[in-house]
Amino acid sequence: MRRKILSNIHSDKLFEQIYDYLLERIRRGEWQAHEKLPSVRTLATEFNVHRLTVFKAYQLLKENRYVYVKDKSGYYVQPSGLLSMNTLHDPIVSAYVHDSHLSEIHQVEAAFQFSKALLDPNLLPNLYFSEYVKKVFDLYPKVLGTYSTTQGDQELREALCRYFAKHYHFYVSAEELLITSGSQEAIDLVARVLIKPRDVILMERPTYSPAIDVFRRQGAVIVSVDIHPHGYDLHQVETAMKQYKPRLFYLNPTFHNPTGCTVPAEQRKRLVELAEKYHCLLIEDDPYRDIYFNEQPPLPLFSYDTAGYVIYLRSFSKYIAPGLGIATVACRPSFMNYFIRAKSLSDSGAPLLNQKIFLHYFFSERMQQHLEKLRIALAVRKDILEEELSLTGWKWSSPTGGFNLWTQLPDSIPMEELLTKSIEQSITFVPGSICDPQRELKSWIRVSYSYLNEQQLREGFKRLICLIHSMSHAEK
Ligand SMILES: Cc1ncc(COP(=O)(O)O)c(C=O)c1O
Secondary structure, three states, X not given: OHHXXXXXXXXXXXXXXHHHHHHHHHHOOOOOXXXXXXXXXXHHHHHOOOHHHHHHHHHHHHHOOOEEEEOOOEEEEOHHHHHHHHHHOOHHHHHHHOOXXXXXXXXXXXXXXXXXXXXXXXXXXXXXHHHHHHHHHHHOOOHHHOOOOOOOOHHHHHHHHHHHHHHHOOOOOHHHEEEEEHHHHHHHHHHHHHOOOOOEEEEEEOOOHHHHHHHHHOOOEXXXXXOEOOEOOHHHHHHHHHHHOOOEEEEOOOOOOOOOOOOOHHHHHHHHHHHHHHOOEEEEEOOOOXXXXXXXXXXXXXXXXXXXXXXXXXXXXXXXXXXXXXXXXXXXXXHHHHHHHHHHHHOOOOOHHHHHHHHHHHOOHHHHHHHHHHHHHHHHHHHHHHHHHOOOOOEEEOOOEOOEEEEEOOOOOOHHHHHHHHHHOOEEOEEHHHHOOOOOOOOEEEEEXXXXXXXXXXXXXXXXHHHHHHHHHHHO
């Protein structure tokens, strides 16, 4: 029975996750050359999977020469395997950053950047920024000579408390907010504080790809939960919570990256109940909430939480001033102390100047008017892609907010070749498999409509479609 549930959730790629997990630990140097690895039986019990699944993972490690077998004794770390890792990557660096495919794609210089879920800088009121910067220096002449506290500027945290109470009906005190440098840092803090190797966590499938890398690096075993335009299959969520007792569920339920889906209000309430019932924390990542095209989205899960199971990550860096990189974590004091301590190990707080500029800019009337215009501009850009897509016969999920469009291409398209050819034509996009904890979803791509202007969007997307058509015809 247990295995049946497992295979529903993982399909047949569970062994790859175990492979990745073992490889990650070998890379970190947790086992030395010629050291014996845990037995198939031990790992099968630990992960609650069939022994064959672990066996398959070990076989693949053996084929790739990371481990060798001694008859009747077990699997051992292959020294040459360590060597090849260490010569390919710096041994210290590789333990942390070897998985970051998305940042690699972002580094490609291209005229048509569909890979960047970033705002076109021309959509920001750049000319007005200098006024706010000047205002901040007038109000706080010593701002450059001062550190923020690790938890973040008190004045900003108090303003955010009022904002959350007014707009999202959740009530936190300034002590329950931590200011971070973007929500990427917040995800990293969550992983460092809450996850130890072998903890099971739930993630949406697909999901925000750097979060996969962060949790994997921390040694988490990822169980995935599908996300659809109508939200989750709550039966699948409950089954996974019951079965694996995950430490946390990392989710992005509002204008989800990459699908654009939004989880309805009834499901949000139920998820919070499930979290409480199964003692699974919900890490709600919410950077796109204000970018809605028609209706406002449902309240955050955090608003429904009374028992402290939701940790809310709210980035403002996506569309207010990416250059300031301001986000906040809202959670109950029991967690907050750990987050502050973990953050103090990497810095002494987000830069104070950024926090003060953000404070005066975000809460200004001008910013709120600007947001209105931004929503319209982004909706127009999204419509341009949808117009072009409607001529192709491909499937996509139509977002009601956010920056991304998730599109399925004909099955026959070899994704790596498409990426190579499109980069040759100065076009970038994100291959779906990068966003999949199971590394499948090979016929899907994420295209962002936030970064290019209308003319570039249309031209670049036409070119991309044309390239895909030429490749699918060549396949026939
Ligand atoms: C779902 C999600 N979480 C977190 C981030 C990172 O946000 P930040 O720029 O605040 O670090 C992004 C950025 O694309 C995102 O899409």
